[in-house]
Amino acid sequence: MFTAAPVVVIALxxxxxxxxxxxxxxxxxxxxxxxAATTFAAATGALASYLT
Structure with missing residues (x-):
């Protein structure tokens, strides 16, 4: 949870x-x-790949 929150905040x-x-x-x-939606999806995907 602590790693997902910053990803969502940065993507937003x-x-x-x-x-x-x-x-x-x-x-x-x-x-x-x-x-905005395209950027959110791209940022979430890019940042999530660094966390896993």
Whole structure:
């Protein structure tokens, strides 16, 4: 549990930044959500591979 929490927190922060940058770039809300979700999935997968 102590290793999973930081992974989720870091992935959520990366997703929030990706969504904000997409909105600043002029993307619509659905497109920004897709960018954020893709970033969250990629960050979670990349960070989880280091923990196992």
């Amino acid at each position: 922060m990366a997703a929030a930044v990706a969504g904000k940058l997409a909105r600043l770039d002029g993307a619509s809300y659905p497109a920004a959500m897709i960018w």
